[in-house]
Each structure stands twice: as C-alpha cells, then as structure tokens.
Amino acid sequence: MKFFPGCMIHNRYPGIEASLYYVFDKLGIKISPLEGSSCCPAPGVVKSISEELWIELASRNLSLSDEDILTACNGCFTTLLEASSKINGVDVRHVAEFLYREVGIEEIKKRVVKKLPIRVAVHYGCHFFRPSKSKGMDSEKPIMLDELVEAIGAESVSYRHKFVCCGGGGGVRAAATEVANDILNLKMDAISAAEVDAIVVICPLCLHQFDVGQIELREQRGEDYDVPAIHYIQLLAIAMGMDVDKSGLVHHNVVTAELVEKLIQGEIME
Amino acid sequence: MISREDIKALNTCIQCGTCIGSCYSGRFTALNTRKILMEFIAKGKPIEENDAIWFCTSCYACTERCPRNIPLTDILLKARRQLVKEKGLPGRLDKAFKALLKTGSLVPAKDEHAKLREDLGLTLYTAQFRDDAREEVSKIVEKHIGGLI
Numbered sequence: 001m002k003f004f005p006g007c008m009i010h011n012r013y014p015g016i017e018a019s020l021y022y023v024f025d026k027l028g029i030k031i032s033p034l035e036g037s038s039c040c041p042a043p044g045v046v047k048s049i050s051e052e053l054w055i056e057l058a059s060r061n062l063s064l065s066d067e068d069i070l071t072a073c074n075g076c077f078t079t080l081l082e083a084s085s086k087i088n089g090v091d092v093r094h095v096a097e098f099l100y101r102e103v104g105i106e107e108i109k110k111r112v113v114k115k116l117p118i119r120v121a122v123h124y125g126c127h128f129f130r131p132s133k134s135k136g137m138d139s140e141k142p143i144m145l146d147e148l149v150e151a152i153g154a155e156s157v158s159y160r161h162k163f164v165c166c167g168g169g170g171g172v173r174a175a176a177t178e179v180a181n182d183i184l185n186l187k188m189d190a191i192s193a194a195e196v197d198a199i200v201v202i203c204p205l206c207l208h209q210f211d212v213g214q215i216e217l218r219e220q221r222g223e224d225y226d227v228p229a230i231h232y233i234q235l236l237a238i239a240m241g242m243d244v245d246k247s248g249l250v251h252h253n254v255v256t257a258e259l260v261e262k263l264i265q266g267e268i269m270e
Numbered sequence: 271m272i273s274r275e276d277i278k279a280l281n282t283c284i285q286c287g288t289c290i291g292s293c294y295s296g297r298f299t300a301l302n303t304r305k306i307l308m309e310f311i312a313k314g315k316p317i318e319e320n321d322a323i324w325f326c327t328s329c330y331a332c333t334e335r336c337p338r339n340i341p342l343t344d345i346l347l348k349a350r351r352q353l354v355k356e357k358g359l360p361g362r363l364d365k366a367f368k369a370l371l372k373t374g375s376l377v378p379a380k381d382e383h384a385k386l387r388e389d390l391g392l393t394l395y396t397a398q399f400r401d402d403a404r405e406e407v408s409k410i411v412e413k414h415i416g417g418l419i
Binding site for chain 2: 005007008010011012014015017018033035036038039041042043044045046047048049050051052053056057060126127130131132139164167168169170171172174175176179180182183186246248251
C-alpha cells in the first residue's frame with residue numbers, strides 16, 4: 001500500500017506517520033510513502049472555491065499510485081475516496097477502518113505488548129463516517145474506534161456531545177476561527193466533565209483543532225482544560241512497543257506529564 | 271452552479287427543521303442552513319455576502335438526516351462557489367490558497383516542521399519538496415483559481 005500523508009500529517013503531526021510505519025512493520029504489511037503528492041485537496045474548503053480544482057488535484061494524487069492508498073486523515077479519506085469512485089481509481093482506505101475491518105480486533109489484542117489502562121474520550125470526526133453511503137458506516141453512532149481503543153486496554157468513556165463536530169472542518173477554522181472555537185468550547189466542557197486522560201482522534205485536522213484550539217481557548221477565554229489529544233495510531237504504536245518519545249506526542253501543544261507517565265508505564269503483558 | 275435539479279430537490283422540503291436542529295455550527299451562529307438554501311436559492315433570490323455561509327463545517331449531519339434526502343451540504347458548497355465567482359475569495363482564506371499555489375499544500379511545512387520530521391526519522395517527500403511535482407501542482411491551481419488569488 002501507499003501511505004498518503006496529506007498536509008496536516010506531513011507538515012504538523014509527523015508522529016502519526018512514524019507511528020503508522022511502526023505499526024505496519026510489526027503487522028508485516030508493506031507500506032511506503034506516496035512521493036510527490038500534494039494537498040488531497042481538503043474537501044470542504046477547496047470544494048467551496050472550485051470543484052474543478054478539487055477533482056483535478058485529487059485525480060493527480062490518485063494517479064501517482066498503482067497500489068491501494070492508505071490515509072490517516074478524515075479529510076484526505078473523504079476526498080480521495082470520492083474522487084476515486086468518480087475516476088475509477090485505486091482503492092482508498094482509512095487506517096482506522098482498515099485496522100478494524102482487515103486486521104481485526106482479536107489480532108490487534110494479540111499484538112499488544114503493553115496495555116494502556118487510561119480513560120479516553122474518543123472523537124471520530126465527522127468525515128470519518130459521513131457521508132455514510134460512500135463509507136459504508138453508521139451515520140449516527142459508529143463503534144469502531146471505541147472497540148479499537150478497548151483492544152489496547154484503554155477505557156472509552158461515554159461523554160456528552162461525543163458525536164459533535166470538533167469545529168475545525170469545512171474551512172471554518174481558517175475562515176471563522178471564533179466559530180470553530182465556540183464549537184470546541186462546548187465539546188471541551190463535556191470532555192472535561194468526563195475526567196479523561198486523553199482525547200483519541202483519527203484525524204490530524206481534529207487533532208490540530210483540539211491541540212491548538214485548547215491553547216487559544218486558554219489565552220482568549222481563560223478556559224484551561226489541559227486534555228491532550230492523540231491519534232489512535234500513536235497509541236496503538238505505543239501499545240505495540242514503540243517508545244513514547246518516538247510517537248511524537250511530546251511535540252503536541254497540549255501534553256501532560258501524567259499521560260506520558262501512564263503511557264510509559266502501561267501494563268506489560270506476560 | 272446551482273442546477274434545476276438542486277432547486278427541484280430543495281422545493282421538496284417540508285420545512286421540518288431537522289437540518290437546523292442537527293447543525294452544530296447553528297447552535298452558536300446565525301448559520302441557518304434552511305433559510306440560506308430556501309430564501310436565497312430555491313426562491314431565486316441572489317446569495318449575498320453573508321458570513322454565515324462560511325460557518326458550515328461540512329459535517330453532513332443535516333444531509334444524512336434530511337427526511338427528503340435533499341443534498342443540503344453539497345448545495346451549500348455550490349452556493350459558496352457561486353458567491354466566490356461573484357465576490358471573489360473571502361479574505362480569510364486568501365493565505366491558505368496562496369500557500370496551495372506556491373507550495374502545493376494548504377498548510378505548508380516551515381523549517382521547524384521539517385526539522386521535527388527529521389528528528390522522527392522521516393524524509394520530506396511531498397510536492398512542496400519536489401520541484402517538478404510542485405510546479406505541476408502549481409499549474410493546476412493557477413489554471414482553476416489563479417484569477418482569484
């Protein structure tokens with residue numbers, strides 16, 4: 001498979017990519033980067049300006065690969081999957097649904113060398129499961145990510161507004177940051193009340209919104225939540241034996257010593 | 271552009287309000303999907319520059335729940351395109367699209383990001399870092415929206 005990084009993973013959260021290579025190497029699945037790829041381009045924001053530009057850039061990215069494409073971003077997943085169906089291109093997969101559907105929960109459990117008994121708030125991100133038709137997912141309450149975090153020993157805590165948008169998509173973060181942060185504020189109030197160690201996402205744009213948005217909420221509104229956000233693949237890599245340092249978590253904007261300590265310790269499997 | 275088919279679909283709306291009830295952005299803002307789509311599009315009124323149209327996160331919750339299966343989100347994105355054609359690119363998106371034209375990325379890497387990749391043992395391989403690929407992407411961006419940036 002070819003890994004399509006997109007802007008946010010290649011340029012902001014490369015720990016996701018390092019973790020993904022670690023996991024796939026351990027699973028014995030061959031994966032290499034899609035060289036020369038550009039912005040996917042982002043579905044909401046680029047389609048808001050020019051649909052012709054959107055499809056041509058997406059087609060170019062798809063044409064760079066004759067293998068299936070794997071993404072770890074909900075935006076890239078949406079764009080490449082939709083474009084691929086229009087031009088009959090290669091198959092496009094999101095790492096979370098690939099792990100769930102192709103590798104399977106039981107196999108993941110077997111690969112865990114260190115259980116991570118932390119409490120987490122999972123956040124799917126709208127574009128992972130909607131539009132639901134093209135993705136073959138439940139449009140209201142998917143369960144994949146809950147099962148995936150539980151497979152590595154974490155507890156997926158139920159919280160209010162679990163399926164509310166992070167606020168960052170569709171160009172809103174760029175075009176109307178205040179609105180993006182209003183939505184985040186609501187979401188963070190609920191996550192804070194659930195008393196979790198971390199927010200687990202499967203999209204770097206959601207990660208960015210939680211990670212940078214919390215800093216903005218603190219500086220602009222005095223709201224100090226301090227709940228780190230982490231991509232599922234980073235957690236899985238750590239559970240499969242990767243050093244916490246190499247997962248990139250310590251380079252996120254919001255990170256707590258408590259979480260890092262819990263991830264380093266874990267619960268070593270016999 | 272908004273097609274006759276879109277207008278036909280919009281006119282099957284039964285005004286149930288599920289779309290606005292499902293709208294996360296609408297909880298905080300003046301974004302009223304139903305109003306924008308009905309007033310400005312189905313009734314043929316021109317879409318005026320209206321900040322609210324940029325508040326949609328394109329989460330597709332309204333589209334998924336619409337009992338009439340009206341493709342609300344896609345029509346709203348079309349309405350944005352129509353607005354951009356008439357009024358140009360909204361100022362706040364200018365920086366991102368300039369970056370796309372110049373680097374092939376809406377969120378390009380700066381030195382600090384390149385360094386972080388290096389620290390994690392990763393190479394720099396996207397169009398931003400390959401002259402031929404970057405020029406190819408730049409040409410595509412220029413062709414479609416060069417006049418807007």
